[in-house]
Amino acid sequence: MRDVMEQMRAWGVPVTDEMERQLERYGELLAEWNERLNLTAIVESREMWIKHFLDSAGIAQVPAWREIAARGGRVIDIGSGAGIPGIPLAITWRNLSFVLCDASRKRVQFVEHVVGDLGLANVSAVHARMEDLGRAPGARGSFDAAVARAVARSNVLLEYAAPMLKTGGRAFLYKGPSYLGAEEEDAARAARVLGARPEGVIAYQLLDEQGDRVIAVFRQAEPCPKRYPRKAGTPSRQPL
Numbered sequence: 713m714r715d716v717m718e719q720m721r722a723w724g725v726p727v728t729d730e731m732e733r734q735l736e737r738y739g740e741l742l743a744e745w746n747e748r749l750n751l752t753a754i755v756e757s758r759e760m761w762i763k764h765f766l767d768s769a770g771i772a773q774v775p776a777w778r779e780i781a782a783r784g785g786r787v788i789d790i791g792s793g794a795g796i797p798g799i800p801l802a803i804t805w806r807n808l809s810f811v812l813c814d815a816s817r818k819r820v821q822f823v824e825h826v827v828g829d830l831g832l833a834n835v836s837a838v839h840a841r842m843e844d845l846g847r848a849p850g851a852r853g854s855f856d857a858a859v860a861r862a863v864a865r866s867n868v869l870l871e872y873a874a875p876m877l878k879t880g881g882r883a884f885l886y887k888g889p890s891y892l893g894a895e896e897e898d899a900a901r902a903a904r905v906l907g908a909r910p911e912g913v914i915a916y917q918l919l920d921e922q923g924d925r926v927i928a929v930f931r932q933a934e935p936c937p938k939r940y941p942r943k944a945g946t947p948s949r950q951p952l
């Protein structure tokens with residue numbers, strides 16, 4: 713996938729030939745396990761490279777991500793599912809350590825298999841709901857960055873992300889262009905309640921006209937108030 717790799721490098725992803733082989737292997741495992749676990753609707757190789765791997769790499773264009781990546785730190789992938797964006801990011805940014813969290817046991821087991829198969833030393837997988845992890849001593853307030861794709865509306869996602877972040881940490885929400893408008897306003901309101909502030913949105917396009925994407929960035933300006941996250945299920949039933 714020469715052109716996909718070129719686009720990643722143009723965005724600033726430090727991707728080597730070995731990493732390309734690891735992405736390829738990850739794609740094979742996704743396609744193979746998909747038959748049993750129904751992990752993704754996308755199994756055709758080029759579409760997978762563009763809609764999963766290139767989309768994940770879009771974050772390289774955000775200056776705040778590049779700063780975190782340069783100094784090293786801890787990243788949580790919220791609702792990682794089969795490992796997107798966490799696995800492609802962990803393959804390409806070896807100096808960051810990743811926790812991939814999901815409420816589905818079978819998806820976490822798949823991620824554990826991928827981590828073993830690829831020999832990724834910088835990833836651990838956690839089977840939990842974010843509402844519970846956000847209250848766990850040792851996990852709460854311990855991350856430099858949170859990433860999330862296709863999990864929930866942004867006002868819900870921020871209630872999962874803010875408790876996990878150190879002061880000064882960032883949340884990076886992968887969204888479609890429809891984010892711009894009502895969802896953006898709701899997210900800004902929720903962010904204020906949670907001690908976070910919107911820091912901007914970047915927009916990009918996938919190759920082969922596979923779609924427009926945005927990443928919304930939030931900075932944790934102060935520690936998240938102790939009453940958040942609320943108990944499991946409440947953030948999505950009664951979004952902030």
Ligand SMILES: C[S@@+](CC[C@H](N)C(=O)[O-])C[C@H]1O[C@@H](n2cnc3c(N)ncnc32)[C@H](O)[C@@H]1O
Nearest residue numbers: 791792793796814815816840841842861862863
């Ligand atoms: C549509 S999948 C997206 C997976 C992946 N991020 C992607 O982009 O392909 C949403 C995932 O979020 C997980 N999820 C939803 N709410 C969650 C919560 N409160 N805590 C942990 N995981 C959650 C689900 O189990 C599911 O695997």
